[in-house]
Amino acid sequence: MKMNILIIGGGGREHAIAAKVAESPLTKKLYCAPGNAGIAEVAECVDIPVMDFDAQVKFAKDHKIDFVIVGPDDPLAKGCVDAFEAAGIRTFGPRANAAIIEASKAFSKDLMKKYNIPTASYEVFTSDKEAIEYLKKNEKFPIVLKADGLALGKGVLICNNLSEALDGVKEIMEDKKFGTAGNKLVIEEFMTGPEVSVLCFCDGKTIKPMTSAMDHKRAKDNDEGLNTGGMGNISPSPFYTDDIADYCMDHIYKPTMAAMASEGRPFKGVLFVGLMLTKDGPKVLEYNARFGDPEAQVVLPRMKSDIVEIMEHCVDGTLDEIELKFAKNAAVCVVLASDGYPVKYEKEVPVEIGGHFGKNGYYLFHAGSKIKDGKLVTNGGRVFDVVATGKDLPEAQKRAYEATKWVNFANKYMRHDIGNKAVAAFKASRH
Numbered sequence: 001m002k003m004n005i006l007i008i009g010g011g012g013r014e015h016a017i018a019a020k021v022a023e024s025p026l027t028k029k030l031y032c033a034p035g036n037a038g039i040a041e042v043a044e045c046v047d048i049p050v051m052d053f054d055a056q057v058k059f060a061k062d063h064k065i066d067f068v069i070v071g072p073d074d075p076l077a078k079g080c081v082d083a084f085e086a087a088g089i090r091t092f093g094p095r096a097n098a099a100i101i102e103a104s105k106a107f108s109k110d111l112m113k114k115y116n117i118p119t120a121s122y123e124v125f126t127s128d129k130e131a132i133e134y135l136k137k138n139e140k141f142p143i144v145l146k147a148d149g150l151a152l153g154k155g156v157l158i159c160n161n162l163s164e165a166l167d168g169v170k171e172i173m174e175d176k177k178f179g180t181a182g183n184k185l186v187i188e189e190f191m192t193g194p195e196v197s198v199l200c201f202c203d204g205k206t207i208k209p210m211t212s213a214m215d216h217k218r219a220k221d222n223d224e225g226l227n228t229g230g231m232g233n234i235s236p237s238p239f240y241t242d243d244i245a246d247y248c249m250d251h252i253y254k255p256t257m258a259a260m261a262s263e264g265r266p267f268k269g270v271l272f273v274g275l276m277l278t279k280d281g282p283k284v285l286e287y288n289a290r291f292g293d294p295e296a297q298v299v300l301p302r303m304k305s306d307i308v309e310i311m312e313h314c315v316d317g318t319l320d321e322i323e324l325k326f327a328k329n330a331a332v333c334v335v336l337a338s339d340g341y342p343v344k345y346e347k348e349v350p351v352e353i354g355g356h357f358g359k360n361g362y363y364l365f366h367a368g369s370k371i372k373d374g375k376l377v378t379n380g381g382r383v384f385d386v387v388a389t390g391k392d393l394p395e396a397q398k399r400a401y402e403a404t405k406w407v408n409f410a411n412k413y414m415r416h417d418i419g420n421k422a423v424a425a426f427k428a429s430r431h
């Protein structure tokens with residue numbers, strides 16, 4: 001049945017989702033709340049904030065919405081899916097009681113411990129005094145401090161010595177730099193190895209991993225500078241071999257699904273598993289309860305299956321009936337940010353777009369843009385995601401960097417090494 005579909009969110013991830021949903025023969029009319037200037041090319045944008053569930057539900061009823069897709073973490077954690085379901089509207093995404101797998105790191109660590117899912121060893125603290133006592137006795141550095149709650153990907157501190165760790169406890173627990181996210185603190189063993197992001201479709205019982213991706217979280221080249229929401233991405237990861245994928249299916253993905261179901265929190269939607277491939281095997285760094293941003297921007301352009309059909313199977317609990325299909329190519333995403341991101345940056349800077357986006361495997365997803373006085377201007381730290389596919393990673397990387405030249409604004413900033421490590425590993429695997 002053709003459906004009226006509403007997407008909640010307004011970043012590059014939602015643009016990538018919207019582009020795919022718009023292509024589906026199951027889509028009648030597509031809306032996005034609040035959307036952005038790029039999403040407006042494929043959907044009708046509605047000016048409702050992501051956290052205003054009452055207004056979203058009212059809009060959905062008034063416009064005969066059949067199906068809702070929720071993109072970002074905050075509304076998922078606060079019960080956006082629950083609000084739509086209460087109104088009888090089929091909705092893709094986890095309920096609040098399952099989105100907690102991302103919203104509380106203490107919850108996810110305790111879950112992994114209880115069900116023997118491989119992850120870094122850890123302790124949880126609610127008192128800063130106890131955390132400080134623990135750190136003073138600790139002899140192994142670096143050590144990792146994590147604010148329990150949602151902190152825009154920034155609530156993780158890697159501390160190289162005791163004095164940095166004590167400063168970190170103060171920042172998170174006393175100064176509340178990440179707000180109430182810092183009411184609890186997770187202190188975790190430091191791990192090393194390549195990081196891989198695997199997004200999985202889930203229907204509460206069955207879990208199906210998509211192709212792998214690899215984020216580039218630091219602001220500057222060579223993985224220097226502050227942590228960001230993500231400065232670029234590649235797919236597939238050459239580090240994620242078939243053997244590793246099989247191991248993760250048996251020891252991580254399936255056990256996580258089963259664990260959430262036995263806790264009375266069946267997980268439906270996209271489970272994003274952040275992995276570190278350590279010398280002792282793959283371990284979970286974190287779970288997210290949604291598509292990654294910008295992981296979605298490299299994974300979805302490679303997906304051959306109909307996204308709406310899969311999402312319906314997730315909602316209906318029939319994911320075991322279908323197979324996910326991905327092209328045997330590669331994709332690279334380079335984020336164009338405003339200079340100064342993630343700290344301080346100028347907005348409303350005019351943008352010029354040329355080139356050939358929208359054909360031959362070139363995509364321009366808008367992360368933070370808007371129309372002001374009829375002109376396209378920047379409206380955020382991450383402004384655009386330039387994506388290109390190619391027959392392999394080296395070709396996709398070359399094409400993506402070529403396409404970054406087609407978009408210009410005065411304070412344009414990007415990393416110049418997105419995909420370098422993956423391309424080197426890809427080439428090494430060929431010799």
Ligand code: AMP
Nearest residue numbers: 120144153156188189190191274285286
């Ligand atoms: P998270 O939000 O938990 O994924 O953490 C953000 C980033 O911090 C990760 O992508 C890793 O690069 C790093 N990180 C988190 N936990 C650890 C750990 N236990 N050991 C080493 N690096 C970590």
Ligand code: GLY
Nearest residue numbers: 229230292293294
């Ligand atoms: N790119 C990492 C995230 O979406 O959390």
